[in-house]
Amino acid sequence: MLINGAGATFPLPIYSKWFHEYSAVDPSVQFNYQPIGSGGGQKQIIAQTVDFGATDGPMSDENLSKAPGRILHIPTVAGAVVITYNLPGNPKLKLDGPTISDIFMGKITKWNDKRLIALNPGTKLPSMDLVVVHRSDGSGTSYIFTDYLSSVSPEWEKRVGRNTSVKWPSGLGAKGNEGVTGQIKQLPGTIGYVELAYARQNRLPFADIRNSSGNFVTASIDSVIESLAGAKIPDDFRFSMVNLAGEKAYPISGATWLLVYEQQKDATKGKKLVEFLNWALTKGEVMAAALDYAPLPEGLRKRALDKANSIKF
């Protein structure tokens, strides 16, 4: 039996691993996942051309109302977005929300701006031009990052907003995490945002960010889990996890969801899908950390499991 899914690129590595491992658990079912982007995933599940969708940003009310049935959001894993830069000497920088927002709005144009010096008293910052690099393609990473900026800066929320693709006030656009990294690696004085997994695997320097409790936190799987631990998550699981409270929480974090219909059309497919979800939310979660994703904290995981088991087929 073939079960088709499509959507976000951010969780592609972990989903690929899951589908591969699951084929050993249940050889009767094969999964086919197409990483066409969150937008594509949402469109295709509404059009019912796939059995499940995947998205990095929760579906809007408008899109949900277009679906012929009720669509459930099942969170699977979470990740972090880090701020990476190219400065001589690779100093470890500290940044906070309003400063990052001003940087990406083009208000801070030199590295030795007084706001940056104030946040990094011990570090010698050069008088280089500060050049912003952002994503030119639509992406879940951009969604999480702009979601964060909107929550820490009312001006950003009004002027730019949150979306997988926004009108960036300044800077160069590069395609994909790899494009942003390539651009930053080559041009001294650049600053940009990439996924944690990407930064770790490419050994890029990234900044510590001040969270809403006032502490500077380094991005890591633990600090992402911390950020989810205290979150109030609604029943439909459409939540944002940026800038949440928590001593050791990393503020620029985001989750990714699987989109499934509450009432499955095909009984056998539905049964297999629910079995897979059960496996993923129990055995699959353990594999997340090795691929630089944060597994769901215990409470959320159980709730997601209950939700998956509420699917009718």
Place this chain on the structure above:
Amino acid sequence: MRVAAPSGTSSQLQVRSRSAWGDQLFKWLTLLMALLVFVLIILIGYELANGSRLGFAKFGWRFLTSSNWDPVNEQFGALPFIFGTLVSSGIALVIAVPLAIATAIYLTEIAPQWLRQTLTLFIELLSAVPSVILGLWGIFVMVPWLREHLFPSLGDVLGFTPLFRGPIYGVSLLAGGMIIALMILPIITSISREILRSVPGSQREAAYALGATRWEVTRIAVLAYAKRGLFGAVILGLGRALGETMAVTMVIGNRPEIAASLFAPGYTLASVIANEFTEATTDIYLSALFEIGLVLLGVTLVFNALAQLLLKTFSGSALKQV
């Protein structure tokens, strides 16, 4: 005795009617193929127009004049992309056409025989390089070199014009134009070469007979005769330039803004579709991207039509010269 002629004639007649039937079939088959291409173009145009309907309704002509590309507030204007496409293609033509025609002239008129095949082979090889590979080379080799060497020099020498001022990132409209030039160089060269080769030797001989020098022969006898074909080669190159996507998006900076300086980052119609199509979550966003596709198709058609118009005038003058 049997008379062989009538049976021979009747069998000949049989053969002729069988081949006539084959001819009819061939004629209709090829007509069908030609019509199929036409129908395909119409279908593409129709699908693009269909997908753009939301955009038409919401923006109207403002779509072509507005510079505001804002997916969050659902305001879309295509002007920066039109500007980027036209400017980068223009730069590419300015760089590639003289180079290509000069190369073609060298290959047909001046180069020694043993060199011609080798050079031609290398030029064809350049056209075989995939767009993405050229883009990668662009990011890792060309852009750093531009940023550190060529652009500062250009800025020093030509900085008095607004074209070569402003901060230098490396990724820029000029870089985009240069990489497109690399891509259209082989096609313009090889077609120009064919055109120049097809100029009859009698033209050259006549010019020599009138006492022309080598260059005058090339100019008067060969180029003037081949003007029409060369123009066609340039238009073919332009067609490819307008649609180049992957390599351009890697070196152009992807910034939807209109700036006077060639050092500034830009954005092209093809690049924005490649970058944003998969994640376009709302209907109006998708429709705006369809509209961009329609604009690209329109720009390509307009330029081809212009070329046809210009060719008509050119062919008139060429005949007068003869």
